[in-house]
Amino acid sequence: xxxxxxxxxxxxxxxxxxxxxxxxxxxxxxxxxxxxxxxxxxxxxxxxxxxxxxxxxxxxxxxxxxxxxxxxxxxxxxxxxxxxxxxxxxxxxxxxxxxxxxxxxxxxxxxxxxxxxxxxxxxxxxxxxxxxxxxxxxxxxxxxxxxxxxxxxxxxxxxxxxxxxxxxxxxxxxxxxxxxxxxxxxxxxxxxxxxxxxxxxxxxxxxxxxxxxxxxxxxxxxxxxxxxxx
Amino acid sequence: xxxxxxxxxxxxxxxxxxxxxxxxxxxxxxxxxxxxxxxxxxxxxxxxxxxxxxxxxxxxxxxxxxxxxxxxxxxxxxxxxxxxxxxxxxxxxxxxxxxxxxxxxxxxxxxxxxxxxxxxxxxxxxxxxxxxxxxxxxxxxxxxxxxxxxxxxxxxxxxxxxxxxxxxxxxxxxxxxxxxxxxxxxxxxxxxxxxxxxxxxxxxxxxxxxxxxxxxxxxxxxxxxxxxxxxxxxx
Numbered sequence: 001x002x003x004x005x006x007x008x009x010x011x012x013x014x015x016x017x018x019x020x021x022x023x024x025x026x027x028x029x030x031x032x033x034x035x036x037x038x039x040x041x042x043x044x045x046x047x048x049x050x051x052x053x054x055x056x057x058x059x060x061x062x063x064x065x066x067x068x069x070x071x072x073x074x075x076x077x078x079x080x081x082x083x084x085x086x087x088x089x090x091x092x093x094x095x096x097x098x099x100x101x102x103x104x105x106x107x108x109x110x111x112x113x114x115x116x117x118x119x120x121x122x123x124x125x126x127x128x129x130x131x132x133x134x135x136x137x138x139x140x141x142x143x144x145x146x147x148x149x150x151x152x153x154x155x156x157x158x159x160x161x162x163x164x165x166x167x168x169x170x171x172x173x174x175x176x177x178x179x180x181x182x183x184x185x186x187x188x189x190x191x192x193x194x195x196x197x198x199x200x201x202x203x204x205x206x207x208x209x210x211x212x213x214x215x216x217x218x219x220x221x222x223x224x225x226x227x228x229x230x
Numbered sequence: 231x232x233x234x235x236x237x238x239x240x241x242x243x244x245x246x247x248x249x250x251x252x253x254x255x256x257x258x259x260x261x262x263x264x265x266x267x268x269x270x271x272x273x274x275x276x277x278x279x280x281x282x283x284x285x286x287x288x289x290x291x292x293x294x295x296x297x298x299x300x301x302x303x304x305x306x307x308x309x310x311x312x313x314x315x316x317x318x319x320x321x322x323x324x325x326x327x328x329x330x331x332x333x334x335x336x337x338x339x340x341x342x343x344x345x346x347x348x349x350x351x352x353x354x355x356x357x358x359x360x361x362x363x364x365x366x367x368x369x370x371x372x373x374x375x376x377x378x379x380x381x382x383x384x385x386x387x388x389x390x391x392x393x394x395x396x397x398x399x400x401x402x403x404x405x406x407x408x409x410x411x412x413x414x415x416x417x418x419x420x421x422x423x424x425x426x427x428x429x430x431x432x433x434x435x436x437x438x439x440x441x442x443x444x445x446x447x448x449x450x451x452x453x454x455x456x457x458x459x460x461x462x463x464x465x
Contacts, residue, residue, distance in 0.1 A: 049373055054382045054405050064286065066385040066399060067272035072427050074420060076378035076409065077447045085375075109373075139374060156271065157433050158374075172375050183375035202435035202445035 027142040027150055031098055038178075046111075046177045047103035050139050058107035059151040071140075072156040075199050080211045081219070082183055083121065083226050086170040088128050091118035091188065091216070093166045095133065099141035108153040110141035111179070112161055114169065120220060121227045125173060135179040136171065159196055161185055168193060168216065191216050265460040266434035266443035269427060272399075276383055277430030278362075279400040280465045281346040285361045285386040287402070291394070292361050294402065298348035301333060301364040313354060313365065320368045320410065328414055329366065332421035335452030336429065343453065343461035345429065361386055361402040364428070366421075369407040378416075380407040381424045404428045419449040430464040431457060 036043060056062045056069050083089060096113040113133045122128035138160055142152045161167055166188040171180040187196040195204035195212040204212040211219055269276040278299060284291040304313040305320040321329070333349040340346050349364075369380065386402030389395060406424045408417070422442040434443040441456050442449060453461070 052382070053367060053407070054384070055403075056384050062385055064387055066387065067274065069385070070269075070271040070276050070381075070383045070401075072269075072276075072381045072383075072424075072433075073374065073377050074379040074381075074423050074433075075376055075445065076412070076416075076420075078376050082376075137373060155380075156269075172372075174372070181373050181375055198433070198435060199445055205436045206438075206446070 027144050027152075028098060029144045029146065030101060042178050043100075044103065046109065046137060046179065047100060049137070049174075049177055050102045050107065050109035051104045052102065052106045054106065057105065058153040068153075070156060071154070073158050075157070078184060078199055080200060080203065080209060081223055081226075082170050083223055084230065085172075086121060086183060087173040088122040088125050088134075088171040088180065089120040089169070089223065089227070090114070090116045090122065090128060090134070090171070091120070091166065091168050091220070092116045092134075094161045094163050097141070097161075097163050099143035101143075107139070108141040108143055108151070110138050110160070112136040112138065114161075114167075117166075118220070120168075120223050134171075136169075136182055137174075137177060137179045138181065157198060159198060159201075161196075167196070168219070186211065186219075188216055193219055265456045266426070266437060266441050267432040268460065268464060269430055269432035274385065274399040275430050275464045276401055276427065276432075277461075277464050278345070278347060278402070278428055279386075279388045279390070279398075283400070284389040284392060285400075285402045286389070286396075287361050287386065291389065294362050294388070297362075298337070298350045299362055299364060300350050300352045301366060302352050302354060303329075303366045305368055321366075324413060325410070325417065328417040329408070329421045331418045331451060332425055335418075335422060336425050339453045339458050339461075342455070343429070343458040344465040345461060346465075347429075349425070364404045364406055367405060367407045369409045378409050378412060378420045379424045381405070381427045382407075383428055401428055415448065415451055418451040419447075422451055422453065423449065426453065426457060429453075429461050431460060 052058060054069055058068050058071060060068065092114040094112055095115050098111045099108045100111065101108060114136055115133050116128060116130055119128060119130060128134055140153045140155045140158065140160065142150065144150050167185040168188060169185040170183045172183055173180050184197040187194040193211055193214055193216055195201045195209060200209060200212065203209040279294050283294045285294055302313045303321050303326055330351060337348040340348055381404055383401040383404040385399045387396045388398050388400045390397045408421065412420055426442045431443050434441055435445045437444045439446050439449055440454050442453055
C-alpha cells in the first residue's frame with residue numbers, strides 16, 4: 001500500500017474513533033437517591049427551590065406533541081467584577097455536572113462540583129477552602145432518564161460552566177440549600193480571562209470590556225485590592 | 231470599455247473598503263442590517279400568532295386575538311385566585327404603571343409591526359392559563375442572581391386559515407416573571423424586552439440601545455422601527 005494512502009486511511013480511522021468517542025459522551029443519568037450523599041431534607045429543599053411556576057413541563061412534550069415551553073432569561077446590568085455583591089469569589093475547575101429533577105417534575109436543575117484552586121473572597125464561609133470542592137446550583141440541565149430517554153431543560157439567554165473548564169466565579173450562598181449560586185463567571189484559558197456571561201459577552205463584542213482578554217493574575221490583584229477595601 | 235471596467239472594479243473595491251469597518255463595528259440597530267434576530271426554538275418562531283388565527287385548546291378551536299393579548303398581574307403560584315388582586319398586592323401602583331407603559335408601547339406599535347395585536351390588562355380572579363394571555367408574576371427565583379426578568383412561553387397548535395388543519399406551533403400563552411426591586415424606566419425597559427420575546431424577537435447582545443432586545447443600558451422602553459420591521463417578518 002502506498003504510504004500516503006496508508007496515512008490517509010489511518011487518519012480516517014482516528015477521525016472515526018474520535019467521532020464515536022464524542023457520541024459516547026451521553027448526558028448523565030439522574031442520580032438515584034441511594035447514591036445521593038446529600039441528606040434528604042437538603043435535597044428536597046434544592047428540588048423545591050427550582051420548581052417552575054408554569055403550567056406545562058419544561059422537559060416533556062405538551063398536549064398534542066407541542067415542544068416543551070421556551071424559558072428565556074433577561075439580565076439586569078451587573079458590574080464586570082461584582083465583588084461587593086458576592087459572598088465568595090474563587091478560581092476553580094468544574095469537575096462534575098449532575099442533573100436533578102425539580103420536586104414538581106416540570107424541569108431540571110444542575111449541581112456543579114467546582115474544585116477550588118484560589119480564593120479571592122470567602123471570609124465568612126469556612127466551607128470554601130483551596131483543594132476542596134464546593135457545590136453550585138443552577139436551573140436547567142440535560143439528563144438521561146432510567147429508560148435511557150434524554151430530557152433537557154434549557155434556559156435561553158443563560159450560559160452555564162462546562163465540565164473540565166477553569167473559571168473565575170462570583171458566588172452567592174443560600175443556607176436553605178447549603179450550596180452556592182453564581183451571579184457570573186469568567187472563563188480562564190491559558191491564564192487569560194475570556195467573557196463567558198451574556199452581559200460580558202455584549203461588552204466584549206462592543207469593545208467596552210475592561211476585563212476580557214486580561215491576564216488572570218492582573219485581574220486577581222485588582223480584585224484582591226477591592227475586596228480588601230470593602 | 232476596459233477603462234470603464236477598471237473604474238467599476240475600483241468603485242466596488244472602495245465600497246468594500248468603506249463597508250468593512252462599518253460591518254466590523256456595526257452596533258447600531260440599522261434597518262435590514264443589524265436588527266435583533268428572530269427567536270426560534272425547536273424550529274418554531276417564538277411569537278403569538280397573528281390576529282384571527284385559531285388555536286386548539288382543551289378540545290376545541292379558539293380564535294386568537296379577537297380582543298388582543300390579555301395580561302394580568304399575579305403574585306406567585308399559577309393559581310387563579312392569586313391573580314389580579316394579588317398582583318395589586320405584590321406590585322405597587324408605580325410597578326404596574328411602569329409595566330403598563332411597556333404593554334402600551336407594544337400596543338401602539340401593532341400597525342407598524344404588522345401584528346395587529348393590542349395588549350389589554352384584565353382584572354380576573356378566575357384567570358387561568360388560557361390562549362392569548364400573559365400572566366405577570368413577581369420573580370422569586372433568587373437562585374438566578376442578576377436576572378431581571380424571565381419569560382416562559384407555551385406552544386399551541388395554530389390554524390392560520392380556519393381549515394381545521396395544524397399550520398404551525400406558535401406561542402399562545404406566556405408567564406413573565408419580573409424582579410420586584412426594579413422600578414421606573416428600568417422596569418419598563420425590562421418588560422418591553424420580555425414582550426419582545428413573545429413577539430418573536432431574540433436577544434441582541436451586539437446591538438446598541440436602538441432595540442428593546444439590547445443588553446446595553448439604558449435600554450429603550452418602547453419598540454423601535456428596527457424592532458417593528460423585524461417583528462413584521464413573522465406576522
